[in-house]
Amino acid sequence: MTRLTTFAAALALTFGAGAAGAQQSWNMATPYPDATFHTQNVREFVEDINEATDGAIEVQVHSAGSLVEHPEIKRAVRTQQVQMGEIFISLLGNENPVFAVDSVPFLATSYDEAERLWEASRPKIEELLAEDGIKLLYAVPWPAQGLYTNREVDSVDDLEGLSFRAYNATTSRLAELLDMQATQVEVPEIPQAFSTGIINAMVTSPTTGVNSQAWDFVDNFYDIRAWIPKNMVVINQQVWDGLDEDTQDAILTAAEEAEERGWAMSREEADKQKAALEDNGMNVIEPSETLVEELNAIGERMTEEWIEDAGADGRAIIDAYRE
Ligand code: PCA
Numbered sequence: 001m002t003r004l005t006t007f008a009a010a011l012a013l014t015f016g017a018g019a020a021g022a023q024q025s026w027n028m029a030t031p032y033p034d035a036t037f038h039t040q041n042v043r044e045f046v047e048d049i050n051e052a053t054d055g056a057i058e059v060q061v062h063s064a065g066s067l068v069e070h071p072e073i074k075r076a077v078r079t080q081q082v083q084m085g086e087i088f089i090s091l092l093g094n095e096n097p098v099f100a101v102d103s104v105p106f107l108a109t110s111y112d113e114a115e116r117l118w119e120a121s122r123p124k125i126e127e128l129l130a131e132d133g134i135k136l137l138y139a140v141p142w143p144a145q146g147l148y149t150n151r152e153v154d155s156v157d158d159l160e161g162l163s164f165r166a167y168n169a170t171t172s173r174l175a176e177l178l179d180m181q182a183t184q185v186e187v188p189e190i191p192q193a194f195s196t197g198i199i200n201a202m203v204t205s206p207t208t209g210v211n212s213q214a215w216d217f218v219d220n221f222y223d224i225r226a227w228i229p230k231n232m233v234v235i236n237q238q239v240w241d242g243l244d245e246d247t248q249d250a251i252l253t254a255a256e257e258a259e260e261r262g263w264a265m266s267r268e269e270a271d272k273q274k275a276a277l278e279d280n281g282m283n284v285i286e287p288s289e290t291l292v293e294e295l296n297a298i299g300e301r302m303t304e305e306w307i308e309d310a311g312a313d314g315r316a317i318i319d320a321y322r323e
Contacts, residue, residue, distance in 0.1 A: 018220075023128060026059045026083035026239075031070035031231075032187055035211050037265045038140060038231050039063050042086055043211075045138075045233070053249035055243055059084060064188050078132050083239045089125065089139065089232050089246030090168045096224045097309040098124050103170040104306045106299030108321070111267055112221070114141050114228035120320035124313055125232075133238050137255040139232040140262030142205040143270035144225035148218045149201040153287075156294040165193060165202035174203070177298055187212065194218075215280040217282040222287045223274065233258070 028046065032039050039061070046059035062068070067080065068076040068085070074092060077085040093100030102108065108117040118139060126136045151158055156178055164180040166172040168185075177180035180201070184191045189209055193199045194217035197235075201218070202224060214221070233255070278284050299314050307314045 003190045013314050017314075023056050026057065027067065028059050028080045028084040028086070029065075029073045029076055030061060030086035031065050031073065032064045032086075033064045033209075033211050034102065036187075036207060037269055038142075038262070039085065040138075041140060041258055041262045041265060044261065045254055047253055048254040048257065053247055055299035057247070057251075059303065065186060070186050074132070074134070077134055077169040077234055077236050080236050082236075083136075084235045086231050086233050088167070088195070089230050090170060092268045094124055096128055097306060098128060098313050098317065100168065100170050101310070101314070102169055102307065103227050103304050104274065104299070105174060105226050106296050107303055108228060109144060109225045111263070113230065115263070117317075118230065121317045124317060129234060130224075130237070133237040134234045135237050137233045137235055138262070139230045139250070140259060140261035141228045141230045141266050143207055143266055143273065144228050145203045145205055145227070146209075146212050146222075147203050147220075147222040147287075148209055148219050149202070149220055149222070151201075152220070153222055153291060155288070155290045156298070159201070162201040163197070163199045166192065167204070170306075171203060173302065174298070177220065177301070179252050191216065205269070206277055207269050209282075210273045210276045213280075215277065217283050219263065219281075219283055221274070221282050221284050222263065222291070223224075224287050224292070225282060226299075231272050235307070 023033060028042070030039055030042055046061060049059060050056050068082060070091065072086070073085040073087050075301070076082045085088055090103035091096045091102075093103065098121065102117060103112065108114045122136075122139075129136055147153065151162070160179040162180040164175040164182050166175055166182040167184060172182045172184070181199055183193070185199060190208070190212040203224075206221070209221060212268065217307045227280075243251070274284050307318060310317070
């Protein structure tokens, strides 16, 4: 943390939030590039906060891991190095499997299912974050995840031996089950990881494929719609507690709007960005029946594994989701 941000955080603490009082400058760390709809939604969100508080709260957004790298963002919010952050929820799956529920393959693959899964899992996720002094503001999904590769893939056997980009514990486990070698790579580093041969395949959204110019590295996008993972936007609890009620209400209203806007943006993205992949020369392919069946079988196995890992909390979430 720079000395300047430490100082700003200390100031904020000293003077509290007083909407009518001192104006506050906050920092927010986010992991994804400016061209991503999530980042654009975050920027609208912080503008809304600024307007709703008559300029009392100004949030500077540091995108693409530029101030804090993605794996450190949660800690940075907890320790108040930054006041707010955006995190890919399932990245925290290694802290508690509950965070990984939206990345379990083939558990929730449509937006309607993803919405229900979010409703079923949100309270537990809020509770886990609260244990670390972090308050959840909103969450927004990525479009369904598809497979990028140069190979022709008709069955899971065709995946064996690929160098696979993982982005959380669940994708590493998926790679293991499919005999692929996994390396964890953050979005800003995807092009370099492909060009240096560290990876030659990945599962991610059409959005991230377009942002990474996937056509420079792979020919095929298999639209397997494997899961719909989410980002969440969070704030340090102490910072939150220092705000007066009007300011808190203003932020909560802006957060609700950002959540709604973000889900709508995501629903629009899927088709738009698949078309962009095609426009740039990629083959957008419906997976074969065999591939779908085999991947679903792996999804069932991973769902069982997840329920076992997540224990009673996991069971309760799945029961609520399936009700
Ligand atoms: N893009 C992010 C998370 C999921 C997605 O679609 C990534 O690839 O890391």
